[in-house]
Amino acid sequence: MTKVCEDCVVRDRSLCGTLDDAALTEMSRLGRRRKLAAGESLQFEGDDNILCANVLGGVLKLSSLTPSGDAQTVGLLYPADFIGRPYADTVDHDITALTEAEVCIFARAPFERMMAENIQLERQLLERTLSELERSRRWLLFLGRKSASARLAGLIIDIDRRMAQTGCGADLGIGQLIQLPLTRTEMADVLGLTIETVSREIGKLKDAGVIATEGRRGLRILKPAALKAIMDSE
Amino acid sequence: MTKVCEDCVVRDRSLCGTLDDAALTEMSRLGRRRKLAAGESLQFEGDDNILCANVLGGVLKLSSLTPSGDAQTVGLLYPADFIGRPYADTVDHDITALTEAEVCIFARAPFERMMAENIQLERQLLERTLSELERSRRWLLFLGRKSASARLAGLIIDIDRRMAQTGCGADLGIGQLIQLPLTRTEMADVLGLTIETVSREIGKLKDAGVIATEGRRGLRILKPAALKAIMDSE
DNA sequence: CGCAAGTTTGACTGACTTCAACTTAAGTGG
DNA sequence: CCACTTAAGTTGAAGTCAGTCAAACTTGCG
Numbered sequence: 061m062t063k064v065c066e067d068c069v070v071r072d073r074s075l076c077g078t079l080d081d082a083a084l085t086e087m088s089r090l091g092r093r094r095k096l097a098a099g100e101s102l103q104f105e106g107d108d109n110i111l112c113a114n115v116l117g118g119v120l121k122l123s124s125l126t127p128s129g130d131a132q133t134v135g136l137l138y139p140a141d142f143i144g145r146p147y148a149d150t151v152d153h154d155i156t157a158l159t160e161a162e163v164c165i166f167a168r169a170p171f172e173r174m175m176a177e178n179i180q181l182e183r184q185l186l187e188r189t190l191s192e193l194e195r196s197r198r199w200l201l202f203l204g205r206k207s208a209s210a211r212l213a214g215l216i217i218d219i220d221r222r223m224a225q226t227g228c229g230a231d232l233g234i235g236q237l238i239q240l241p242l243t244r245t246e247m248a249d250v251l252g253l254t255i256e257t258v259s260r261e262i263g264k265l266k267d268a269g270v271i272a273t274e275g276r277r278g279l280r281i282l283k284p285a286a287l288k289a290i291m292d293s294e
Numbered sequence: 295m296t297k298v299c300e301d302c303v304v305r306d307r308s309l310c311g312t313l314d315d316a317a318l319t320e321m322s323r324l325g326r327r328r329k330l331a332a333g334e335s336l337q338f339e340g341d342d343n344i345l346c347a348n349v350l351g352g353v354l355k356l357s358s359l360t361p362s363g364d365a366q367t368v369g370l371l372y373p374a375d376f377i378g379r380p381y382a383d384t385v386d387h388d389i390t391a392l393t394e395a396e397v398c399i400f401a402r403a404p405f406e407r408m409m410a411e412n413i414q415l416e417r418q419l420l421e422r423t424l425s426e427l428e429r430s431r432r433w434l435l436f437l438g439r440k441s442a443s444a445r446l447a448g449l450i451i452d453i454d455r456r457m458a459q460t461g462c463g464a465d466l467g468i469g470q471l472i473q474l475p476l477t478r479t480e481m482a483d484v485l486g487l488t489i490e491t492v493s494r495e496i497g498k499l500k501d502a503g504v505i506a507t508e509g510r511r512g513l514r515i516l517k518p519a520a521l522k523a524i525m526d527s528e
Numbered sequence: 529c530g531c532a533a534g535t536t537t538g539a540c541t542g543a544c545t546t547c548a549a550c551t552t553a554a555g556t557g558g
Numbered sequence: 559c560c561a562c563t564t565a566a567g568t569t570g571a572a573g574t575c576a577g578t579c580a581a582a583c584t585t586g587c588g
Contacts, residue, residue: 124435128528132438134431145424152428179413186420190379194386194421196430197368201358203437204366204486208576244535252438257576259536276534276585294362373586442544476566488545493568510553 064088068164073140074114075188078180086172091164096120096157107151112144112171119241120162122153123249131239133250136241138222146172158241172231198266203252206294211251212261213291216271220281234284240277265290298322302398306350307374312414321408325398330354330391336377341385346378346405352395353475356387357483367484369430370475372518376422380406392475426519437470437486438526445485445523446495454515468518474511499524 064085065071071218093116096102103111105124114139122135134153137143143155146168166174175182202211223238240247244262248255265271270287272280281287298319299305310321327350330336339358349371356369368387371377377389400408409416423473436445439493454472461483474481478496499505504521506514515521 075459122431123518124432126435126528127526130439130528134434145428146322147421148424154430176349179416182413182416182420182450186423187381189420189423189427193430196427196434197356197387199359200368200430200434200437201360201366203434205360205364219376243533254577255535255580256537260576263536292361294360294364378568487568490546490569491544494544 068116070140071115074164075142075181075184076114078184079178083174083181085180087166090174090198092165093162093164096161096163098157098159098161100157102155102157102163103151103266104154105151109145109148109151110168111165112142112146112168113163113165115139115143116140116162116164118157118159120155120157120161120163121242121246121250122155124153131249132252133246135192136219136222139226142185144168144171146175146185158246166189168276178202208251208253209263209264210291210293211253212247212258212265213287215247215250216279216281217287233281235280235282237274238279238281240279243276297459304348304350304374307312308398309376309415309418310348312418313412316322317415317493321400324400324404324408327396330395330397332391332393332395333395334391336389336391336397337385339385339386339402343379343385344402344457345399346376346380346402347399349373349375349377350398351397352391352393354389354391354395355366355476355480355484356389358387365483366486367480369426370452370456370484373460378405379400380409380419407422428521431485442485442487442491442495443498444525444527445487446467446481446492446499447521449481449484450513450515451521451525467515469506469516471508472513472515 064081065076067075068074068076071077076084079087091114096118102113102120109177116237117139121133122132122137123131125131135165136158137155143163145152175185202214206214219240219242220238223241224233242250243257244255248258251258253261262271262273265287266273268286270281270283272282274280298315299310299322302308302310305311310318313321325348330352336347336354351373354371354377355367356371357365357367359365370392371389377397379386400468409419436448440448453474453476457472457475458467476484478489478492482492485492487495496505496507499521500507504515504517504524508514508518
């Protein structure tokens with residue numbers, strides 16, 4: 061008999077990582093995997109809040125629509141990230157796969173029961189939520205105070221870091237090929253900019269030799285220090 | 295003998311609200327009150343993370359300085375709100391009193407011990423952190439996508455709501471006098487705008503009869519529906 | 529190869545910023 | 559109690575960054 065969740069690529073890094081074998085066995089009974097095609101949504105703002113999940117693979121976004129119709133992405137979800145908001149009745153944001161993605165879904169009620177019985181689960185989630193709050197607040201500073209170029213640099217650096225953590229490969233490896241999980245439109249939605257501005261700013265970074273692009277989604281960071289400087293600049 | 299924390303104005307609404315008498319007694323031994331003058335800081339970004347606290351009275355801000363020197367306020371703290379980030383080594387933001395304020399401070403280590411022993415405390419903090427994350431994400435949408443007027447309207451509505459919860463008085467009571475806890479400069483720091491723009495936008499709202507001002511910090515909402523409409527507009 | 533979606537580029541516009549002068553509010557000491 | 563002082567807020571003119579609208583160009587898939 062194979063060990064529970066043995067084939068789970070995020071077994072150690074996900075919320076479940078802290079569980080002992082018995083708890084993990086029960087957890088695995090509650091969870092079921094689901095694949096999402098790029099563009100497919102897991103839930104929509106206003107839905108009944110019925111699920112929690114772990115991201116197994118791919119990248120997803122958390123987004124809201126303004127009444128006037130344009131989108132703002134408020135967070136990106138990478139493998140091992142947790143999805144969901146226990147204890148809430150309704151869902152606050154759309155969750156949509158940016159790339160092909162796979163998630164391990166738990167119904168909310170049994171997940172909450174697991175949390176009550178395994179305090180380390182709750183503790184883990186608290187720590188993650190606190191980090192996520194911190195990430196979100198740092199991004200507030202970008203949207204509130206930084207220029208288009210600084211925002212873009214910040215996003216590229218963030219993606220690089222998260223992709224490095226996720227797959228293999230070092231953070232800010234010079235010249236390494238990154239597959240962007242977002243289209244220009246999606247980048248614009250994260251950055252609070254328009255697609256045209258994003259395109260122009262990418263052009264400028266290319267012209268300056270800071271990055272190189274390869275097709276639509278391929279990107280290489282050629283001058284990490286310069287990119288960081290742009291991110292930190294006003 | 296008087297009951298523990300009996301005179302605490304936020305006894306029921308704060309994180310401590312869920313504790314039983316025994317736990318509250320211990321908690322009260324750990325906490326000590328501190329008054330802050332307007333403008334005084336409780337901690338600075340980068341400090342060792344040594345404290346957690348409950349806000350007893352007044353309004354405080356969470357803020358960061360960009361490398362280029364201007365401030366972005368990433369959150370406002372009202373009575374009963376929790377301050378601090380358990381489990382982290384350093385502090386992520388400055389915390390500064392906007393008005394005269396009072397807080398109930400706990401050293402971080404014993405606070406974490408209390409959390410370990412009283413799971414409802416951890417659970418409460420998790421729920422609060424999840425809400426705070428949600429608030430922060432909603433604000434992301436404002437900074438990313440909304441015009442100066444919509445942001446200002448959003449801030450006024452938020453302040454009104456929080457002040458109403460905090461003191462007495464109904465939410466969005468027409469014509470009721472609100473004492474703004476922020477100066478124009480501080481509003482600008484929250485909104486990601488300049489002080490001049492804030493001033494001009496307030497002027498426009500006054501001209502439109504949506505609000506009235508009284509001195510520097512007094513404000514009345516005359517047309518709540520109109521204000522909400524402006525907030526929701528692009 | 530051809531098409532459609534995605535992206536880039538250009539010209540123009542506008543919202544917010546910047547810089548600067550001026551006004552008001554609120555506290556202080558004579 | 560009022561002139562004085564100073565910080566806070568308002569107003570105006572000019573500049574700029576990013577948005578809008580529109581057209582051309584890629585890219586990758588069928």
